[in-house]
Amino acid sequence: MAVTSTENLPLVSEPDVVAIRRRVREISAQLGFTLVDQTKVVTAASELARNTVIYGGGGIVQLESLNGPRVGLRLIFEDKGPGIPDVELALRNGFTTGSGMGLGLGGAKRLVNDFEIVSRTGEGTKVTITRWK
Amino acid sequence: MNTILMNSNKKSAGIAAVVAKNEETILAEWIREMSGSVRRTDLIKESDLRAQCAQFLQLMKDGLETGNVNFQSSVWEKTREMLGDLSRSRAALGFMPSETASFVFSMKRPLFTQVRQDSKDDAEALAEQMWIITELLDSMGLYTTEVFQKSREEMIRRQQEELLELSTPVVKLWDGVLALPVIGTLDSARTQVVMESLLQAIVETNSRIAIIDITGVPTVDTVVAQHLLKTVTAARLMGADCIISGVRPQIAQTIVHLGINLLDVTTKANLASAFALALRKLGITFVRDTQKS
Numbered sequence: 559m560a561v562t563s564t565e566n567l568p569l570v571s572e573p574d575v576v577a578i579r580r581r582v583r584e585i586s587a588q589l590g591f592t593l594v595d596q597t598k599v600v601t602a603a604s605e606l607a608r609n610t611v612i613y614g615g616g617g618i619v620q621l622e623s624l625n626g627p628r629v630g631l632r633l634i635f636e637d638k639g640p641g642i643p644d645v646e647l648a649l650r651n652g653f654t655t656g657s658g659m660g661l662g663l664g665g666a667k668r669l670v671n672d673f674e675i676v677s678r679t680g681e682g683t684k685v686t687i688t689r690w691k
Numbered sequence: 692m693n694t695i696l697m698n699s700n701k702k703s704a705g706i707a708a709v710v711a712k713n714e715e716t717i718l719a720e721w722i723r724e725m726s727g728s729v730r731r732t733d734l735i736k737e738s739d740l741r742a743q744c745a746q747f748l749q750l751m752k753d754g755l756e757t758g759n760v761n762f763q764s765s766v767w768e769k770t771r772e773m774l775g776d777l778s779r780s781r782a783a784l785g786f787m788p789s790e791t792a793s794f795v796f797s798m799k800r801p802l803f804t805q806v807r808q809d810s811k812d813d814a815e816a817l818a819e820q821m822w823i824i825t826e827l828l829d830s831m832g833l834y835t836t837e838v839f840q841k842s843r844e845e846m847i848r849r850q851q852e853e854l855l856e857l858s859t860p861v862v863k864l865w866d867g868v869l870a871l872p873v874i875g876t877l878d879s880a881r882t883q884v885v886m887e888s889l890l891q892a893i894v895e896t897n898s899r900i901a902i903i904d905i906t907g908v909p910t911v912d913t914v915v916a917q918h919l920l921k922t923v924t925a926a927r928l929m930g931a932d933c934i935i936s937g938v939r940p941q942i943a944q945t946i947v948h949l950g951i952n953l954l955d956v957t958t959k960a961n962l963a964s965a966f967a968l969a970l971r972k973l974g975i976t977f978v979r980d981t982q983k984s
Contacts, residue, residue: 583909659917665949
């Protein structure tokens with residue numbers, strides 16, 4: 559699978575979430591995503607980026623444009639935070655340890671084609687999502 | 692240690708004497724030394740620049756005379772004040788930070804020239820004096836950059852606050868109908884302002900219906916949705932019904948996938964249909980004048 563371009567962005571505070579939304583929108587538009595798909599991947603990125611900032615204590619996101627055989631956008635969110643003890647529970651609608659709606663993680667999963675989460679308590683969390691064109 | 696300190700005190704007083712003796716020459720050469728980019732005659736008047744230079748040279752001389760060459764010490768309080776004012780005014784005038792710092796740095800050569808002439812027979816003394824001047828002017832230059840940066844940040848913060856106020860107008864569409872067009876990102880701070888101005892307007896105009904238009908909100912994620920729902924609930928507690936308009940197809944699909952429940956809220960695709968609904972709720976109907984159309 560050909561990765562045409564990769565870039566890393568820091569995720570420390572709320573303004574970084576806004577910056578990532580804007581960048582994901584730009585890249586997905588360049589890749590030729592439809593407006594609906596752009597909005598889906600931007601929203602998923604927004605949810606996961608905010609989780610990284612709020613629950614992961616900050617981290618980084620890697621943006622990969624995939625070109626061939628299928629065109630797509632892959633985002634990898636990584637933090638060195640406390641980790642998620644029960645991923646299955648965290649994915650359930652309405653579950654939150656904070657003050658949100660508890661829909662972000664599961665919602666992000668439903669908004670993309672591929673979703674992978676690896677989390678170890680005390681070590682951190684890595685979420686990889688891919689949206690194909 | 693003590694002898695070194697005394698030595699440097701004497702050296703610094705020596706520089707002050709050189710400055711006092713050659714004040715006019717240093718000033719003239721310094722101003723000539725400033726390149727076009729530092730002078731920026733388009734931003735600052737020549738006479739103002741000259742006055743600033745003369746004032747700085749005077750303060751520099753006073754400071755050196757005390758023998759204390761630590762720029763952080765209280766001896767240099769007035770110089771810090773002057774450079775601080777200069778940086779802030781230059782930041783406001785539109786100078787670059789490098790251009791502002793060069794005000795200080797461009798003084799090195801004229802000052803070095805005079806000091807060199809004064810102690811040309813004593814290489815060691817010359818080297819020490821050069822070091823004192825370099826260290827002092829460097830910390831001054833860095834200080835101007837620091838103040839410059841801070842005043843820029845202050846400016847940005849103020850503009851952000853102003854934007855926050857400006858970007859949430861509540862408009863009256865009809866007697867009893869308010870509209871609130873939201874543009875941009877709806878974060879916690881924005882929501883607070885939006886909610887306050889909406890609730891205030893509901894009380895002031897005694898409105899029964901409030902339309903929140905999200906056409907200008909690019910992304911509706913769970914946090915934005917949560918903020919919207921809170922605003923709707925608060926308006927309802929004030930006795931006003933809320934309609935959310937401007938829900939575009941892509942936003943509708945995203946909300947469904949996220950699993951957000953907006954069933955309790957009336958939503959419309961655009962402001963026009965939301966307004967029509969509001970009028971219907973108030974029992975107002977329009978009749979086309981057939982004679983005119």
